[in-house]
Amino acid sequence: MSIFEYNGSALVAMVGKNCFAIASDRRLGVQLQTIATDFQRISKIHDRLFLGLSGLATDAQTLYQKLVFRHKLYQLREERDMKPETFASLVSALLYEKRFGPFFCQPVIAGLGDDDKPFICTMDSIGAKELAKDFVVAGTASESLYGACESMFKENMEPEELFETVSQALLSSVDRDCLSGWGGHVYVVTPTEVKERILKGRMD
DSSP states (O other): OOGGGSSOOEEEEEEOSSOEEEEEEOOEEETTEEEESOOOOEEEEETTEEEEEEEOHHHHHHHHHHHHHHHHHHHHHHSSOOOHHHHHHHHHHHHHHTTTSOOOEEEEEEEEOGGGOEEEEEEOTTOOEEEESSEEEEETTHHHHHHHHHHHOOTTOOHHHHHHHHHHHHHHHHTTOTTSOSSEEEEEEOSSOEEEEEEOOOOO
16 A cells, blocks of 8 residues: 555645635545544645645644745745745745655645636645646545546636535545545635535445
């Protein structure tokens, strides 16, 4: 078993019309044994920028703390929040720094940039960025997430339709992956508000 599959995870970010959604499952496992069913994979960096970390849970927590520290330093020095593109470059540089002993994480970054334009991106464990205009996925359920998102995605979705689409894609995908699941956690972010919702999923 790959170290990336040790805890199991499912992460997806999707863009809508001047908004984005980022969603994850809630299972923390050790291989096939479930340890917790309320694990938080998505973190808020600021009101318009969210980070999801799939992969090894301990590395994800360490990496998150390092990134929060770097972002706070940036806020003190620049007196403003970091743009999503800048934050993606920061994450990429931090991961590449540790390329000979990497963090076993796949980050998913989603944010609203200038003119409320949504930005999403993912990268591998050594910081190679993959930008997308529609959706990005990560984790052990990524193969089934690709299929579900490909078939469900539409351009210029309003926040409620985007929530419905990303939720259905997540729930149908984790049903096909035994290492992730136990409900979902969804954030829908618009220029004016952040909506957080918990999804109930299969509990087996």
